[in-house]
Amino acid sequence: MEIPSLRISRLPSLALCAVFSFCAQQTVAQEVGDHQYTSEAVETGSRVYTQQCALCHGPQGDLVDGIDLSIGQFRNAQSDSDLVGVISGGAAEGRMPAFNLRAEEMNGIIAFIRAGFDPEGVAVRIGDPARGKALFEGKGECADCHRVRGVGPRTAPDLSNIGAIRTPASLQRNLLDPATALLPINRPVRLVTRNEETIVGRRLNEDTYTVQIIDSQERLRSLKKSDLVSYEISDQPSKQPTDMTSDEVADVVGYLLSLRGIE
Amino acid sequence: MRTTMKIRKYGIAFLLILLATNVSAQVSFERILNAEDEPENWLTYNGGYKSQRYSKLDQITPENVSDLKLQWTLQNQVFGAWQSNPIVADGIMYITERPNSVMAVDAITGRVFWKYRHVPAENALVCCGANNRGVAILDDKVFMGTLDARLVALDRITGSPVWDVEVGDVNQAYSVTMAPLVVKDKVIVGVGGGEFGIRGYVAAYDADTGEEAWKTYTIPGPGEPNHDSWEGDDWEHGGAPVWITGSFDPELNLTYWGVGNPGPDWNAGQRPGDNLYSDSVIALDADSGELKWYFQFTPNDAYDYDSVQVPVLADIVWRGTPSKVMMWANRNGYFYVLDRVTGKFLEGKPYVTVNWSSGLDENGRPIPTPQDEGMPTFPGNQGGTNWYPPSFSPRTGLFYFSAWQDYATIYRAEESEYEPGRAFLGGGFSVLAPAPGAPTIGIGRTNPINNWTNEVGFASLKAMDPQTGEEVWSYDQFDVSDSGMLTTASDLLFTGGREGYFHAVDARSGDSVVERQLGRTDCDGASYL
Incomplete structure (x- = not known):
């Protein structure tokens, strides 16, 4: 059985490095x-x-x-x-x-x-967590897909611990330019089985012969690739760059940084 | 009561038979010389002196391979990968466990006869894990190199040490991780420590006494040919370790050894010159250790492209002429065919994306195209391939190995000062990731979740045609693989990978025949079948 090409177009190396140096230029001395x-x-x-x-x-x-x-x-x-x-x-x-x-x-x-392995000391503006929480749940529409501390859907990654595992720069970029910040494992996937079932979701794990996903119904699914007739991995995240103001982004980053596991 | 007596009698009789068998079945040099003719055994690291990892066994076929069932499991008692290649002689398997233990195991049941523990000195220092890649066997002894740079001979019936000699100075971070190579009456090992500013060498020891027979440095000293490929005193701490078992051609009486990276690893500007014989294959006389020829794959290496891969030897008709060739998929991304009589370059082509060099000249010397600072270099630091043993099947005429595809590294060079027993690296590196801060791959896998994905790199099992230097087929895995290869007379190829699958692949077509999840199959394909 032929599975459509599973390879995803990678960012050209040049573009990637351009992104890196762009970041470096944005960096100012850490306070x-x-x-x-x-x-x-x-x-x-x-x-x-x-x-x-x-x-x-x-x-x-x-x-x-x-x-x-x-x-x-x-x-x-x-x-x-x-x-x-x-x-x-x-x-x-x-x-x-x-x-x-x-x-x-x-x-x-x-x-x-x-310092969380951040030698550059990227200085990201960090706003008010309380205002950020309101934006997260309201205007920012983050809570439409992300779950925090037991509340919200599970389709996008759970952010309850995100402040402990990401740098401020990474969080900010996820809001401003999600396509370059998206980790490959989190790319949206769409699978069609031999039984003509279409499954959309995101990957949790994968190997040569199988893929483990959480589907849009929040079910954990483990599928054999040999049972699939198509398997597509999008190189675009399901979210667009935010249209929040810079002050609002700073607030949301502040809120995300405050999420460090269950209280 | 009577029954018990009977059992006792039979027991004793059985023991006598066993003893008689063992005495008559000494593993002589002649047996190792013809190891390919007793495929029920595995008498030397690469299965035979040609290092083809090809078995004449043909009972397991594409038709019945799916009937294979797990017979036994020997759980390691120490956390970390097995890199040990089992030696099997007359039903007994000798395998090493981290850091430096040897076990004699019943190959049928997996039960352990004896276990010998060598505790390395506390200050033993290795770059990349407490690895040991197995023992060598000769007559009534097995031989193991140790992390604190000793060579130990054990009685292979009792597991008791017979002799234990120093190969290198542990205080200067010399180590031995490779399985020794026995040739005639000598046990030959190389030393590790290429990340710590050693001066590498290969040394041979009398198998009976442990007395040093010869020692050949992989970096020529003052007055020796090619010493001028180094400036000043760089040669004293120039690395060039030897950490993978070599091969032997009895007709030429030559042993062949892959030599590792120059030091400091990533700052080539700090050690101007070709830095011979780093990243080379060297041909040494088996009796004297005298250097007969060399071929350097990566002059003045800035990328840690150790050339420690197994030299795979074959006598083939190469483009119409019967030839004694050596095949080599190098860490630097090129696949080579050399004349092993003279070391002459015959053919060389890239097998993965290569951008540190734009090609090879007519002598096989790479045309360097170093990347700008901050730009990715292909292949990355772990190489297009590494130490994982390849295979050559005389039946298919193809060379098989594990490659890392689409894997790149961004290097950073900086000045390093040598200090004894400390890392001497000359900078650092990061693996090219698809997004900033994304997880990447390193030496060995410790996470059951592949959250880095194939976008950081993936394994490609490749079949190469030495006639053309071209890939004939490839079989991709989602994760990278550190696994060796085994081919059989039934045209099967066995290998593993970090994902834990045991793979049987059709050696002619590259089609998967069967895959089994075993938890982790990081070892080589020469598992005892």
Whole structure:
């Protein structure tokens, strides 16, 4: 059986890099505010991380099972001094070796982890969470598709924890330019089965022979590709760039950043 | 009571027979030399000295392969991927487990006879996981390299150590992760540490005593030919590790070794010159270790394109002439055919998107086209392929391997200063992602949810024709694969992948014959069938 091409047109590399540099130009120096670590420390940490840690933990810090450094998810460590102990002493029965780092390198690593892996210190305007919540549920029409803390539909990703797993810059871009911010796994899909059932939804997981989705009826479906007569993945998100004002966007970003799991 | 007695008697008789069998079935060098002729065994890392990973067994066919049933499972006791290639001799499987344990296993039931644990020194340092890729066997011993750069010989009946010698200085981050290669009366290993500023080498040890027989550096010292491919003292910490088992041609008496990246990895400007013999294949005399020839795939490498792939040897009629060739799908994205007598370049073509180079000249030297800073380089840091063992089927005449397709990296070079026992990388890299901050792929998979998708890269099992250098067919997976290959006399190809499927593919057409979900099949295709 022939399945229509599953490949999606990728952003040309040139365009992608143009997006990156566009972002860099938009960046202004981060206000340290009451942050504990300086931007120099974060910068140092970014460098040390790439050299010493990224080979195992991955560029995003999420490649070791049960650990996602960028969102502060560790096996046992909680405090910064716990982290220092793990890095300098090794952990997990030798699977993580002990690192002999200089003091400023160690400080930098902790700063980089605590900065959510954002070495650029992207300064995004962050508004009032309460006004943002009202916009989210009203004019912004976000709540039409997204669920937060048990309220709302499940068709788009649940945002209850979004403030803990995304940077302010990423959240802002999702509002302003959703097509370039959309993660591939979240692209809308449309499937037609041999039984002529049409299923629309978004992917949760996929491998060579199967795909797992949540459909528009909020059902978890696992389908064999050999049972499909067509499988389309859209390269456009189901939402358009927002027409909210910049102040309103800042408020919504502020609200999203306040969403850090169940209360 | 009587029954018990009977069982005891039979038990003893059975034991005697076993002992007699074991004594008569020593794994001599001659047996390894002709390993392909006893396909019920697997006597050396790549199945035979030609490293074809081709089995003459033909009982499993496209028609009956779907009848295969899981016979046993041996659960590893340590978290992390198996990269160990089992050695099977007369019904006993020798397999290593992280970090440095060896088990002798009944190949029929999966029950363990003995387990030997080597605890590496606490300061052992490896770049990419506590990997070990298996043992070598000769006569009554098995041999394992260790993360703290030792070579251990064990009695293969009892699992007791016979000798244990230092291969390299653990304080300078030397390590051994490869399965040793036994040739005649010697055990040969290379050293890892290319991310820590080592100076690589291949060394041979007397199989009986562990005494060093020869040692050949992969970076020539002062006064040696090609030393001038380095400037100043860069050669002292130039990397060029050897971390995958080589091949052997008994007629030429040559061993062949793939050599890894120069150091620091990503700042080529810090080490001007071709940096020989990094990213090369070297041919060493099996008795003396003397360098007979070399061929460099990636001069002055800035992309971590280790050339540690398995040298696959074949005697074929190549474009009308009977030839002793070597086939090589390199991490740098090109597929090569070399003359293994002289090292002469015969053919080379890209098998994935390549933009660090615009092609190869008539000698096989790449024409460099480095990308601007911040721009993606294809293939990415893990390469178009890597250490995953390929296969060559003399029946189909095709070369098979796991490629990573549509996978790119953005490199960042910076000055690094060498310090003993510390990473010496010269910058960093990030994997090209379809959206900023999107998840990407790395070394090994630890998440059952593929939320990075094939847009970051995917596996392509490729069949290449050495006559043309062209792809004949490919079989794509959604995720990337670190899996090796096995072909059979029934024209089946077995492989795995990060998704956990065990795949049987028609070696001629590339059509999937059967796939089974086994949880994870990161290992090579030479699973014991």
